[in-house]
Amino acid sequence: MLRSFFKAQAISMSSTKKDTSYSTTFLVDNGSLRADSTLALRRVAKSLGARLESEIVPVSLLHSSKVPPEKLGGTPAETFIPAVKRRLHAGAMAFRVLPFFFGPSRAFTEYMPERIDALKAQNPDWASLDIPIADPLCDIAQQPEDDRIARALVERVDMTIARHGLNRPSVVMVDHGSPAPEVSKVRNHVGGQLERLLGERCREFSVASMERREGSEYDFNEPLLETVLRQDGFSGGPVVVALLFLSAGRHAGDNGDIAEICADAEKDYPQLKTFRTEPLGEHPLITDILVDRFVQK
Numbered sequence: 001m002l003r004s005f006f007k008a009q010a011i012s013m014s015s016t017k018k019d020t021s022y023s024t025t026f027l028v029d030n031g032s033l034r035a036d037s038t039l040a041l042r043r044v045a046k047s048l049g050a051r052l053e054s055e056i057v058p059v060s061l062l063h064s065s066k067v068p069p070e071k072l073g074g075t076p077a078e079t080f081i082p083a084v085k086r087r088l089h090a091g092a093m094a095f096r097v098l099p100f101f102f103g104p105s106r107a108f109t110e111y112m113p114e115r116i117d118a119l120k121a122q123n124p125d126w127a128s129l130d131i132p133i134a135d136p137l138c139d140i141a142q143q144p145e146d147d148r149i150a151r152a153l154v155e156r157v158d159m160t161i162a163r164h165g166l167n168r169p170s171v172v173m174v175d176h177g178s179p180a181p182e183v184s185k186v187r188n189h190v191g192g193q194l195e196r197l198l199g200e201r202c203r204e205f206s207v208a209s210m211e212r213r214e215g216s217e218y219d220f221n222e223p224l225l226e227t228v229l230r231q232d233g234f235s236g237g238p239v240v241v242a243l244l245f246l247s248a249g250r251h252a253g254d255n256g257d258i259a260e261i262c263a264d265a266e267k268d269y270p271q272l273k274t275f276r277t278e279p280l281g282e283h284p285l286i287t288d289i290l291v292d293r294f295v296q297k
Contacts, residue, residue, distance in 0.1 A: 024057055036253060038077045160240050
């Protein structure tokens with residue numbers, strides 16, 4: 001179950017006020033060994049904090065603390081549990097989490113609550129610690145009509161079309177792929193919105209996953225990007241690969257996994273040319289959604 005005590009409510013920026021009920025608000029992503037991902041998370045946290053007039057602390061669940069500090073402007077990256085522990089030892093007890101995830105990833109619906117419970121067991125003074133976790137960026141259950149992620153993707157696609165002078169390219173929207181069917185439902189939901197918004201601007205449209213686990217129980221991740229790029233309607237001309245990723249990292253970044261998948265398909269089909277959009281994490285509409293998550297009660 002998603003541990004969240006925030007209920008969705010519409011807000012306007014004119015009514016946004018500084019929230020002082022929590023000593024620390026963490027903006028939490030999954031983490032990456034690439035410095036660019038941590039630097040992007042920091043920029044998002046800074047922009048969000050400026051909008052809210054409140055400090056937003058960027059941390060990752062895993063990995064990022066291994067990035068050499070000299071690649072991060074001399075400031076080491078923090079991961080979530082050490083960041084919480086450091087503040088607990090300093091006397092803070094009021095925290096909350098804004099997940100920097102599109103859908104209900106098990107990283108924060110299961111892994112993070114388990115780590116919080118283990119942390120509470122380490123010290124009797126922390127036993128009453130409660131760290132509420134907000135909803136992800138796409139909340140199908142509460143706000144199925146919210147199309148801000150799709151609108152951000154449309155802008156990225158249109159910019160790519162204009163930059164490269166493309167005429168009605170095919171478009172494939174790709175996410176990482178997940179062992180959780182709820183995450184794939186988010187992909188399909190956003191993909192349906194994107195297809196409607198693009199309309200006649202694209203020749204063919206498909207959603208795809210970058211990768212999947214083996215076994216028929218994970219078929220909900222299909223189709224894979226490598227498969228779509230080899231299908232009729234995609235293999236014979238330009239294709240915009242719309243990245244449902246928040247930051248570049250080793251998957252969506254230069255020379256990353258998606259770039260490699262695209263390059264391999266282009267070798268097999270000489271007429272195919274792919275053009276990747278920029279990740280979405282720093283798009284203003286994503287910041288707007290995070291503002292909503294911050295003020296939800």
